[in-house]
Structures are given as structure tokens and as C-alpha cells.
Amino acid sequence: MRTIIAAVMLACIGTQLAAQGSASPDAAPSTAPIDPKPDRTRNLAAKLAGLVGFANTSCPDVRGDPDLLRTAVRRLGLDPDDLDRGELALIVRSYMETYGKNVPENCKRAIETFGPSSVLVPNLIVKR
Numbered sequence: 001m002r003t004i005i006a007a008v009m010l011a012c013i014g015t016q017l018a019a020q021g022s023a024s025p026d027a028a029p030s031t032a033p034i035d036p037k038p039d040r041t042r043n044l045a046a047k048l049a050g051l052v053g054f055a056n057t058s059c060p061d062v063r064g065d066p067d068l069l070r071t072a073v074r075r076l077g078l079d080p081d082d083l084d085r086g087e088l089a090l091i092v093r094s095y096m097e098t099y100g101k102n103v104p105e106n107c108k109r110a111i112e113t114f115g116p117s118s119v120l121v122p123n124l125i126v127k128r
Contacts, residue, residue: 042088045073048124049083050095051110055125058100059107062115062125072121 052064070080082088099106114124 041076042078043091045076045078045083046088046091047095048072048121049092050099051114052124053092053096054099054106055110057096058103059110061128062107062111063128064125065123068121068124072124 048069052066052069055062055064073080073083083092099110110125111127114121115126116123118124
């Protein structure tokens with residue numbers, strides 16, 4: 001999994017460097033704002049989205065609540081649509097693949113951690 005994330009990060013950096021290199025030397029430096037959200041927050045949102053996606057596609061007895069996921073991501077200060085595009089979408093998919101390596105255990109853990117008794121996000125994962 002770290003290899004996938006590292007590859008994604010390198011690809012993003014390479015794309016940014018290529019874009020900077022194609023600018024004319026006389027051009028003013030970019031004043032694009034730096035992403036204000038720390039990687040930790042974005043990673044947490046990707047983990048939650050990966051868990052919901054995993055539950056919906058791999059767990060026969062549980063499912064994720066997409067509306068509650070969007071609410072949780074907004075509370076983290078992110079746009080839920082960002083989970084479906086770009087680097088963040090790749091990270092979400094990598095979490096889904098990771099959870100899929102041990103389906104029975106991770107389905108059980110999903111309902112225990114994010115089910116009705118959760119203190120983090122109650123009912124993010126519910127019984128079908």
C-alpha cells in the first residue's frame with residue numbers, strides 16, 4: 001500500500017514540476033495558494049470513504065451510509081466531491097483494496113468501529 005501511495009505522490013510531484021518547467025523564465029512565480037488542509041485530515045477522509053466503499057462492495061451483511069460519509073467529510077473541512085477525483089480518489093481506492101485483503105475480519109471491524117455504538121461516527125456502517 002505504501003508503494004501505491006508513494007507512486008501517486010511522485011506522479012503528482014512530477015506533474016507539478018513539469019508544469020513549472022514549461023513556464024517561461026520571465027513569468028512571475030506562481031502565487032497559487034497552498035492547500036490549507038493537512039495530509040492527515042485528507043488521509044482520514046480517504047480512510048472513511050475507503051471503508052464505506054469496501055463495506056458496500058464486499059460485506060454481505062453491512063453497508064455504509066453515503067450521506068453520513070459526506071457529512072463527516074464536510075466536518076473535516078473537505079469537499080466530499082474531492083474523494084471522487086484526483087489523488088484523493090486513488091488513495092480511497094488503495095484503502096478499499098487494503099481492506100479487501102481480509103474481508104471477513106474487516107467487515108466485522110467496520111461494524112464494530114463505525115456501527116451504532118461508535119463514538120467516532122455512529123451508524124456510518126449499518127446492518128443491511
